[in-house]
Amino acid sequence: MERQRKGVSVVLIPxxxxxxxxxxxxxxxxxxxNGFSxxxxxxxxxxxxxxxYPHFSFLPFSDQLTESEASTSDPLHLTNLINIRCALPLTRSLSQLLSDPSLDPIVCFISDAALHFTRSVCDSLRLPRLVLRTGGASSFLVFSLFPLLRQRGYLPIQECRGEEAVVELPPLKVKDLPRMESKDPEALYEFACRMSDELKSSSGxxxxxxxxxEISALERLRHELGIPSYPIGPFHKHPTLASHSSSALRSPDESCIPWLDTRExxxxxxxxxxxxAAVSEREVVEMAWGLANSRQPFLWVLRPRSESEWLQPLPEGFMESVGGRGHVVRWAPQTQVLSHPAVGAFWTHNGWNSTLESICEGVPMICMPCFADQKVNxxxxxxxxxxxxxxxxxxxRGEVEKAIARIMVEDEGKFTRERxxxxxxxxxxxxxxxxxxxRSLDALISHILSYNNRQTHPVAGEEAK
Incomplete structure (x- = not known):
């Protein structure tokens, strides 16, 4: 049975x-x-x-992005634009919401850690603010130490020092530190510092x-941040009463599941x-022939650059050479795929969601990190x-073939699968x-409910003082 509703609302912003x-x-x-609206x-x-998500209410607000800004391939620049432009639109939308007597009272605001502008919004409305870090704790620890890493000379990253150990953050080497292509070479450093500072000012x-x-990183962050910490993941494995709707921005190709059903x-x-992550045409060709030469069955998600150019980067003769051993789709229902018994390994960019989903299904990984926290993961x-x-x-292609053999065929793969x-x-x-x-979730629920019946924000229509 559904848990008793708590009569209070929480606003979340991704x-x-x-x-x-x-x-x-x-x-x-x-x-x-767990009972919250x-x-x-x-x-x-x-x-x-x-x-x-019919069980949620939605609060749209203007991001003031132009069409060209919204289509940028620079996620860091896009996030910075949102942090600059969205404070006033969000404040107006939240103010209207707070004055709506038909809604359960809003007791708490939960923001993505990347949206540091939400601090000023919540401060102006005297609304308690918690922060969700969507990546791992180990990578956030690295971001939080960016000023120290710059002081010690690790940043900006110098390619010639790639194999040098970062003694403050074992087992990382300089080449494992986060990096990101952006219009501004200082953008990642400034963003990481701001994200860390604004997180410290939150309620948890x-x-x-x-x-x-991630016990080591979590303990170190508890000490350094000085705020309540709630590791309640993996989110996607929680037994929830709500419907598990897909949050994917692309429609998955379900044909891969019956194809997997035919494999050992x-x-x-x-x-x-x-x-x-952007993959060049050269990389696609090398990936393709590495897969073909491995002789292993594979399911490959190959994102289209455009509707007319989906399979064009694949080398001539590739699909014929692999026959039914390979299946290529535009997008896949990833959690279903990783939980399928036919899947023996996952070649991934090591975004945190993918890394955690693979861990939860006991699927070993071939790691090809591209940017940001992926290298740490x-x-x-x-x-x-x-x-x-x-x-x-x-x-x-030769290294691809070797990596596939290591994880899928050789004794190393057996050990990795056991781990x-x-x-x-x-x-x-x-x-x-x-x-x-x-236990952490129970503590988080108690924390949120502790705000109930407090005068945490001004009466609707008043200016925050």
Whole structure:
């Protein structure tokens, strides 16, 4: 039976990027299933589909983006624009919401950590603000130490020092530190510092991770941030009462599931490099022939550059050479794919959602990180959790073939699969009644409810003082 409704609302706002939308909607489902009314605030750009979430209310606000700005391939620049332009539109929308007597009272605001502008909005309305970090704790620790890393000379990154150890953050090397292509070379540094500073000013931080996976980073961050910390992940594995609607911005090709049904257990390599990472035509060709030469069955998500150019980057004769051993789709229902018994490994860009989903299903990884936190995640996958291998350097068909053999055929792959299954078990235990994530969720619920009946924001129509 559904838990008793608590008579209070929580507003949640995601950053409008695929890797950020999914976890905040997952958190919203978790809170809804624990009795809270849910309001999803969102920009007009990449807005979620309200019909997929009939149990939520939605609060759109203007992002003031032009068409060219919204189509940028620079996610950091896009996020900075949203932080600059959205404070006033969100304040106006929230003010109207707070004055609506038909709604359950709003007791708390939960913001994506990337949207640091929400601090000023919540301060002006005297609304308690929690922050969701959609990435891992280990990568956020790196971001939080950017000033120290610059002071010690690791930043800006120098390619000639790539193999040098970062002694303050073992086991990372300089080449594993986050980087991102942007119009402004200082943009990532400034963004990371601002994100960390604004998070420290919040009432608490929610993590889509679990203690047993990232205990060292979580303990260090608790000390450095000085605010309540709630690791309640993995979100997508929580038993929720709400419908599990897809938050994907693309429609998945369901044909891959019956194709997987025809394959042997642990025989298929699933290949997907996420929703943003750009892969050059040369890399696609090298990936293709590496897959072909491996002789392993594969399911490959190949995102189209345009509707007319979907399969054009594939080399001539590739599809004929692999025959029925390979299946190529534009987008896949990833959690279904990773949980399928035919899938034996995952070639991934190591975005946090993908990394965590693979861990939860006990699927070993071939790591090909592209930017930002992905490099940190990949290093932890290969060297700390030991549930994957990294592709070295540039994508080259011979190295691709070797990596596939290591993870799918050789003894190293058997060890890696055993480690992955151990972590899968821990991810399951943490969500059980007395598990670490369940205890953290209970503490988070108590924290949110502690705001109830307080005068945390001004009477509707008044200016915050």
């Amino acid at each position: 950053s409008p990027l695929q890797g950020h939308i999914a976890p905040i909607l997952g958190l919203a489902d978790i809170l809804y299933s 849910i309001i999803i605030g969102h920009t007009l750009f990449n807005s979620p589909n309200p019909s997929a 931080v929610i993590w889509n991770t679990f203690e047993e996976l 257990p642990n025989s298929v390599l699933y290949v997907s490099l996420g929703s943003i 990949a290093k932890y996958v290969s060297d700390v959790w030991k549930v994957g291998v990294q592709l070295p350097g540039e994508v080259e 992955a299954l151990e972590l899968k078990h821990k991810a399951s235990l943490c969500l059980q009644q007395h598990g670490s994530s369940r």
